[in-house]
Amino acid sequence: MSSESITFAPVGTVHCEFKYRFETARQGVFAKNRGYIELLPHRNYEQALEDLDGFERIWVIFAFHLNHDWKPKVTPPVVPGQRRFGVFATRAPYRPNPVGISCVELEKVEGLRVYIRNFDMLDQTPVLDIKPYIPEADSFPESRAGWRDEIRREEYSIQIEDTAREKMAVIHTLCGLDMENFCKVQLIREPTAKERKRVEPYHGGLWTIGCRTWRIAFRVKDRTVEILDVFSNYSPEELRAGQPDPYHDKEFHRRFQEKYPV
Numbered sequence: 001m002s003s004e005s006i007t008f009a010p011v012g013t014v015h016c017e018f019k020y021r022f023e024t025a026r027q028g029v030f031a032k033n034r035g036y037i038e039l040l041p042h043r044n045y046e047q048a049l050e051d052l053d054g055f056e057r058i059w060v061i062f063a064f065h066l067n068h069d070w071k072p073k074v075t076p077p078v079v080p081g082q083r084r085f086g087v088f089a090t091r092a093p094y095r096p097n098p099v100g101i102s103c104v105e106l107e108k109v110e111g112l113r114v115y116i117r118n119f120d121m122l123d124q125t126p127v128l129d130i131k132p133y134i135p136e137a138d139s140f141p142e143s144r145a146g147w148r149d150e151i152r153r154e155e156y157s158i159q160i161e162d163t164a165r166e167k168m169a170v171i172h173t174l175c176g177l178d179m180e181n182f183c184k185v186q187l188i189r190e191p192t193a194k195e196r197k198r199v200e201p202y203h204g205g206l207w208t209i210g211c212r213t214w215r216i217a218f219r220v221k222d223r224t225v226e227i228l229d230v231f232s233n234y235s236p237e238e239l240r241a242g243q244p245d246p247y248h249d250k251e252f253h254r255r256f257q258e259k260y261p262v
Helices: 146-150 162-175 179-186 250-259
Strands: 012-016 034-039 057-063 099-110 113-117 126-132 157-160 199-201 207-211 214-221 224-232
Touching: 034 126, 057 113, 157 162, 157 179, 162 179, 162 214, 162 224, 162 250, 179 207, 179 214, 179 224, 224 250
Parallel strands: 157 224
Antiparallel strands: 012 034, 012 126, 034 113, 057 099, 057 126, 099 113, 199 207, 207 214, 214 224
């Protein structure tokens, strides 16, 4: 190790249902998810984990494994006036060294598995280190927060129609995808911002947002986002037997359409 080059090896890997960048919450406190960190065997990490389960929260230091470049100026998910900020003044993943931190809730420790919830990491995220969250040392709620102090707290309320909620429950049973939480994370602010989200205008003045290979139809009325429907983003031709299935999920869509024919 020298001042010019520092090499780290992961101590473990995150395992969870979130696999794609657009599923990541802005911060762990906005997520409603569960998963676990599997530490590597034969490294004496069992002893290293002793005494950790007495803490309610932990810091997880990880690598942004899906990012391969960096940007000196970035536009975070929630900004005042659509401005760009220096990356060191944000927690954006586009960093010279792709290192992230997440304060997560600790559920339990079993062997080499650290069970966590409410985090902003994806499946297969490499974990570099784990540290305890110490309230008297790590919490300074009265501190100035730079440009974040300018953010207007303009959040939309999310209402999910019964039909859409029923379909979301079916999809969750089929493949474990939590669409309700996805909507709360993605649509609570700037729900129709096409430059930031996978949203498209839809017929009748509605909008849709992509969630993996599904689409969710919604309406914006005053300060409320009304979730109206959920449907497959695959065409009938794409769902025919023998067609390529790069995401290994077409059987879920076929079973969904058996219950809800187009």
